[in-house]
Amino acid sequence: MIDTMFIGLSLSSILLLVALGLAITYGAMGVINMAHGEMVMLGAYTAVLSRIWLDANIVMAIPIAFVVTAIVGLVIERVIVRRLYGRLLDTLLATWGVAILIQQAIRLEFGLSFFGIHVEGLGPGLQNVPVPAALQGTFHLAGVEINTYRAFIIVVTAALAAVTWLLLQRTSIGMQVRAIIRNPKMAAACGVDVARVNALTFAFGSGLAGIAGVMMSGFKTVFPDMGTPMVVDGFLVVVVGGVGSLLGSVLSAGLLGEINSVVAALKNDTIARAVIFGVVILIIVVKPKGLFSFRGR
Amino acid sequence: MASRQRYDFLLYGIFVAAILVAPLMLDEFWLNRIAKYLVFGMLGVAVALSWGYAGILNLGQGLFFGAGAYMLAMSLKLASPTSLQQGSDKPVPDFMLWNAEPGALTQLCCINKGSFIWLPFQSQWFGVAMGIVLPVAIATITGMIVFRNRISGVFVSIITLALVLLIRLLVIDAQPLTNGFNGLTDLAWLTIGAFQFDPYSRATYYLVAIALSLVLVGARLLVSTRAGLILQATRDDETRARYLGLDVPSYQIFFFVVSAAICGFAGMLYVMVSEFASPTFMDLSFSITMVVWAAVGGRSSILGACVGAILINMIEAKVSETKALVEVWKAVVGLIFVLVVLYLPRGLGGFAHDLLDRWRARNAEVVPDEGLVVAESRDAVAERG
Numbered sequence: 238m239i240d241t242m243f244i245g246l247s248l249s250s251i252l253l254l255v256a257l258g259l260a261i262t263y264g265a266m267g268v269i270n271m272a273h274g275e276m277v278m279l280g281a282y283t284a285v286l287s288r289i290w291l292d293a294n295i296v297m298a299i300p301i302a303f304v305v306t307a308i309v310g311l312v313i314e315r316v317i318v319r320r321l322y323g324r325l326l327d328t329l330l331a332t333w334g335v336a337i338l339i340q341q342a343i344r345l346e347f348g349l350s351f352f353g354i355h356v357e358g359l360g361p362g363l364q365n366v367p368v369p370a371a372l373q374g375t376f377h378l379a380g381v382e383i384n385t386y387r388a389f390i391i392v393v394t395a396a397l398a399a400v401t402w403l404l405l406q407r408t409s410i411g412m413q414v415r416a417i418i419r420n421p422k423m424a425a426a427c428g429v430d431v432a433r434v435n436a437l438t439f440a441f442g443s444g445l446a447g448i449a450g451v452m453m454s455g456f457k458t459v460f461p462d463m464g465t466p467m468v469v470d471g472f473l474v475v476v477v478g479g480v481g482s483l484l485g486s487v488l489s490a491g492l493l494g495e496i497n498s499v500v501a502a503l504k505n506d507t508i509a510r511a512v513i514f515g516v517v518i519l520i521i522v523v524k525p526k527g528l529f530s531f532r533g534r
Numbered sequence: 535m536a537s538r539q540r541y542d543f544l545l546y547g548i549f550v551a552a553i554l555v556a557p558l559m560l561d562e563f564w565l566n567r568i569a570k571y572l573v574f575g576m577l578g579v580a581v582a583l584s585w586g587y588a589g590i591l592n593l594g595q596g597l598f599f600g601a602g603a604y605m606l607a608m609s610l611k612l613a614s615p616t617s618l619q620q621g622s623d624k625p626v627p628d629f630m631l632w633n634a635e636p637g638a639l640t641q642l643c644c645i646n647k648g649s650f651i652w653l654p655f656q657s658q659w660f661g662v663a664m665g666i667v668l669p670v671a672i673a674t675i676t677g678m679i680v681f682r683n684r685i686s687g688v689f690v691s692i693i694t695l696a697l698v699l700l701i702r703l704l705v706i707d708a709q710p711l712t713n714g715f716n717g718l719t720d721l722a723w724l725t726i727g728a729f730q731f732d733p734y735s736r737a738t739y740y741l742v743a744i745a746l747s748l749v750l751v752g753a754r755l756l757v758s759t760r761a762g763l764i765l766q767a768t769r770d771d772e773t774r775a776r777y778l779g780l781d782v783p784s785y786q787i788f789f790f791v792v793s794a795a796i797c798g799f800a801g802m803l804y805v806m807v808s809e810f811a812s813p814t815f816m817d818l819s820f821s822i823t824m825v826v827w828a829a830v831g832g833r834s835s836i837l838g839a840c841v842g843a844i845l846i847n848m849i850e851a852k853v854s855e856t857k858a859l860v861e862v863w864k865a866v867v868g869l870i871f872v873l874v875v876l877y878l879p880r881g882l883g884g885f886a887h888d889l890l891d892r893w894r895a896r897n898a899e900v901v902p903d904e905g906l907v908v909a910e911s912r913d914a915v916a917e918r919g
Contacts, residue, residue: 320876325688326591331875333822337868344861476692507707514700518693525685
């Protein structure tokens, strides 16, 4: 049972990293970013490519992936999302288009495959990333056997969640983000540069998703379509947790991850996902604002 | 307004005439393909109704499409020769035999747990009826829960999205009953009296084309009824409609159900034309793709959404003939989609309406009839929402 709970916790960690970015962008900016899953995918491909071309392992790929996906996120915000503020459902549709573009870019190796150039690590096929020896195997803690890589995921996520919390609560830019979450117009009236803060928030959220992708690449196959289920899951976490609530996202990621691993252990993976969808529908019907919502009136 | 409607019906007439004349110029292979795209056009109509007119972005239309498809496919599966060649005079789907436990009775009633629900599908008309009844029932229950609780906007999208993915997983998981990932294949042809609808025949094409024409005109008439106008008022300002004393949820549920029924109907036609039903109908990407078609064609124009769906698929079929372009085309669709949302939020249909309005406004200047122009441009603004 403890074993199952531990697997659930590592699932929750990945969910949380994906959801944190969505929670901030959706909460603060009213943007549903369907391309967020592609940030996870890009992060995973960064891990693949940095192993092949830079000989860097997963741990070293984390900062690289953060930078790469943050830049891509910044570009998406500048070019597309910026024009769509206030049109919630349109952001969903436009970013879905962006998601397809990014997937095809990877599949077609940025168009190079037309000229007969093949970049190792890209293309439509499946990719794998080996976990460094130090993170393989298991260790014992208080009599329980623990998978080292899963523990690594949990520790990294906890650290990143703490950093996010500190950024939001203890820095001036974090205060501006919180002000925008409560009331964007009032924040703008008080002199917050909403456009700049939004762009940075978007980039930061994308970067976190990229890191989630790197860590996923350690235990899952990497392929161009891997992001779509992630954005759905991440979004469910955000909605269940309550829009704009960091604590809510943490708790609901924990809840959904644990439900998933417990049901998967009892029945199978398919039923586990089905149960997740059922639980989410129930929660939205009963509490449409999510379990914890701090959004202003 | 009156003249706007006249133009509208002229366009609808041209479209209906075009799809009815098309078989004269096409061979059987293309007829079958175009019939599929007409079915997708019908999905465009359903999306335009619920999204463009009701303001409900349903990301689970695939659920209703899939429900309609599976219901008819179950009947056609039992009517198929592969179900009869199993040493029994009563039909049993072949995949159930492959997976049957040793010693199980090869009867539909008890070959496995739950196989009895296939029993009534021995009648083809039961399948046809359920193809409408099941989507309507699901939509009614969902609609009651969602709209009576005043859930709106993106939350409706998330609930419908979660619902379609949930049902999809259940269908995949119930492998002994539904053949899981593989779906239902090897289906018989729909039979009416002694006539069989060969999917590669004119008869099937005309069945689909006439069905689409009826749905299209029916939907257009429906949105100009009082109920349709109230629905648009609700879309533009739900609270105001409520304060005017209108029973908003009833209208929303009604149109949600109509849209679901159209999807179910489309699902049945698709099974007839393509001869299979599969869980991919309930993939998230298919439901979003429907929305893409409608958005490109013009969400606030029923004909626009329908034409959008047909056009995108026809171009895709042409492009896909060159193998190297298949993946590129997907990227192009993504790009078109981004551009349409950014620059043509009302799609090609809305763009056409604007051109038409401008052209008529210019003509109206020649005949000094200011009142008409003002009234009509206000009308155009209202429709922009």
